Amino acid sequence: MKKLKSSLLLAVTLAFVLSPLFVTSFQGYDPAAFPVPVFEPPVQPAGWAFSIWGLIYAWLIAHAVYGLWRHPSDPRWDAPRWPLIGSLALGVSWLEVANRAPILATVQIVAMLALALWALARSPRGPQRWWRITPVALYAGWLTAASGVSAGVVLIGYGVAGAVVVTLAILALLALVALWQQSRNRQAPEYALAVVWALGGIIAANLGAYPALAGAALLAIVALVVNGIRRAPTPA
Numbered sequence: 001m002k003k004l005k006s007s008l009l010l011a012v013t014l015a016f017v018l019s020p021l022f023v024t025s026f027q028g029y030d031p032a033a034f035p036v037p038v039f040e041p042p043v044q045p046a047g048w049a050f051s052i053w054g055l056i057y058a059w060l061i062a063h064a065v066y067g068l069w070r071h072p073s074d075p076r077w078d079a080p081r082w083p084l085i086g087s088l089a090l091g092v093s094w095l096e097v098a099n100r101a102p103i104l105a106t107v108q109i110v111a112m113l114a115l116a117l118w119a120l121a122r123s124p125r126g127p128q129r130w131w132r133i134t135p136v137a138l139y140a141g142w143l144t145a146a147s148g149v150s151a152g153v154v155l156i157g158y159g160v161a162g163a164v165v166v167t168l169a170i171l172a173l174l175a176l177v178a179l180w181q182q183s184r185n186r187q188a189p190e191y192a193l194a195v196v197w198a199l200g201g202i203i204a205a206n207l208g209a210y211p212a213l214a215g216a217a218l219l220a221i222v223a224l225v226v227n228g229i230r231r232a233p234t235p236a
Contacts, residue, residue: 003072005081009088010064016088017057023095029102029150034157042210043152043167045145045201052142052197059135060088066131080119080136087115087143098150102157106150113147116140117181125187134190141194144181148174149198167213171202175220179227186231192224199224 020026028044031037071077090112098105120140123133152170156163178195185191199217206214 003068005078005085006064006068006072009081009085010061010068012085012088012092013060013064016091017061019092020095024099026095026099029098029105029153029157031157033102034154036157036159038153038157038163040205041153041156041167042163042206042213043156043170043202044149044205045198046204049198049201049204052138052194056135056138056142056194060139063131063135076124077132079124080122083115083122084119084136087112087119087139090115102150102154106147106154109143109150110147113140113143116143120181120185120188120191123188129187133188137185137188137190138194140181141178141191142198144178144191145174145195145198148177164210164213167202167206167210168216171199171213171216171220174199175223178220178224182224182227183231189228189232192228196221196224 028041029038031039067077067081090108094105094108094112097108116136117140120133120136123136125133148170152166155161155166155170160166161169174195178192182192199221202217203214203221206217
């Protein structure tokens with residue numbers, strides 16, 4: 001059963017990585033999908049920030065291949081497989097859903113995040129961490145930011161509040177969630193690094209038009225860096 005599960009993880013990972021090839025170009029939610037059209041929402045990082053997906057894709061494939069090859073029945077490797085399979089399986093259809101239904105896509109990406117955080121919590125620490133926990137941590141960290149961005153765009157698009165107010169609220173929530181998870185996963189600094197990368201993209205997107213939002217994102221980065229230093233594992 002464990003070997004079957006490791007094979008399923010590889011299959012789902014490949015489907016997730018290849019899914020963008022079968023979806024029309026996605027540049028964010030369609031502004032026309034909302035009662036209040038959303039053009040260049042300040043809660044969304046600059047385009048270059050999304051390049052992190054290339055690294056995440058490659059590392060998730062390496063994780064699945066190495067796990068199937070060397071540790072198909074190892075209970076430590078097996079522990080995070082079901083939640084990771086669930087998260088990636090939801091991710092296979094996310095782009096298609098996002099092109100059609102932003103609210104449903106937001107619910108879907110939050111579910112992906114919840115499963116990814118579960119997988120991260122169950123990922124074994126210790127030796128071979130680069131294979132076992134780093135890709136899951138990067139994936140969960142980026143999903144943390146992406147869930148906030150998705151929710152923020154939807155809130156702006158449905159006129160719940162203005163773009164600046166929503167973005168500030170999302171940045172505060174994102175910082176709280178990231179700090180909480182960073183504290184729970186002291187041996188997975190890649191989680192916080194992925195969040196910091198997204199926050200850097202938000203700073204870049206807002207430096208000109210909304211410097212206060214760029215400053216708020218910078219404060220979130222500082223909080224994560226300080227918390228990471230304080231909670232860094234003590235060398236053995």
